Amino acid sequence: MDIIKTDNLVFEYVTTNEEGDVTDVNRALNNLNIDVQKGDFVAILGHNGSGKSTLAKALNAILLPTKGSVIIKGMDTRVEDNLWDIRQTAGMVFQNPDNQIIGTVVEEDVGFGPENLGVPTDEIWTRVEKSLKDVNMLDYRTSSPNKLSGGQKQRIAIAGIMAMQPECIILDEPTAMLDPNGRKEVIQTVHEINKTANVTVLLITHYMDEVIDADKVIVMYQGEIVMQGNPREIFSRVDELKSYRLDVPQVTELAYELKKAGLDLPDAVLTIDEFTDAMSKYLKG
């Protein structure tokens, strides 16, 4: 079953002047059709201004479509009665780790979501413990979030969403403000919860190396879907990706350039290990 489905989704940012007349219309999303299956790990790639954050907000019913529709697990975001069920089904993690932590103690922050849902006290505690375990932060349960690193804060934010027991997590550039180590931590955690808790993941990012292990990659450019497929298919089209102002991982680009220069290498090389394997095979034979 499709957990996320958008049907010709259009979203326009409308600017009005003081009299209420429309002065400018900016179409951020243009006829998007996306289907995400339950349990999948889908990555959405796009350069700044490609509409990917707008899409995330539209999926969480923070923004409502100008035209078309967004259906989350059979619920239309335009129906107001569905609002809270949608937000519980499709939890959202934002970019800035500081601005999404409400509690002053890690466990209180993780408990914020279940509290809002009216979950009984005992169950809140089991949920908090489980979600903190899922993101490997149980040791920090009584710490203050201010003392944690960016990657740790972002994992707490993920735990906060996990405690609401969503079926799907939407992560809107969760690593944009982190250092390389923090990025690795967060991406690893996201993969873990995808596998162990069977939560559908929609990862929005502009870092190509984060999407290598995704089941499906969607590339957005100027509000439209321009490429779609598994990472290997996408990464074999280096020139096309570059035309959408995305940076291909260094090793993929190296293999691509070597192949263009006449070396016999496979189409899409995603990791350094793959590259060394392919290279040694080439050199031997």
Added chain:
Amino acid sequence: MIRDITIGQYYPAKSILHSLDPRVKLVGTFLYIISLFIVKHYTAYVLVTIFLLSAITLSKVPLKFIVKGLKQILILLIFTVGFNLFLTKGDPVVEFGFLTITDQGIITALKMGFRLIFLIIGSSLMTYTTTPNQLTDGLENLLAPLNKIKIPVHEIAMMMSIALRFIPILVEETDKIMKAQMARGADFESGNIIQRAKSLIPILVPLFVSAFRRANDLAMAMEARCYRGGKGRTKMKPLKYDKRDMITYFVMITFFILIISTRILF
């Protein structure tokens, strides 16, 4: 230097004071503050000092940390003590030109100074040992009757707790902006008071802009986590009175009565 602000912060530790019900601490602090206005005689001061010192020991918050918090009221303290020292009428002890220090002045200045220090330490001891969330829960619970006259108690309590959570973040940000402006040649140290106040504008404007941006982000994050006001909300840490809470109430009331009796007796 701006990072040294410790008032209103939570100091994580495992102590009796930390585990008390926030309502007890709120009511206790309230009684304590009232009693500070009642104290007059030396015995009362001694009593308050003993009470405060034992509370600090019980809280396991290091004394150094608490004293650091006093730094920010230093100017206020100097003003209060100064005014009382020089402007109180009485028998002159020392005279420098037009300034006279009287014996009455010394006594009131000392008393006022101590009162202020007691006030700050006592109330910040509450925030050191209570997480803002607990504080909010406590306030919400104590003020619940006001809901009947349509005062949005839950919302006010939530606002307070968010404000407290963002104090350290905004302090850090102020520090960052200050350094950024200093790197561009801004001068905050020289000039008279008016010039110095004017030089703060390039700090305040970006600070406000960023605070609004944060508020917007936070509101979105709260909505994404299904926050919809106080209705239908359950508590992760519901408030329940324990035996030690009752004992603390008893201790606080005894303390309050003792302070009142010093006022009557002496």
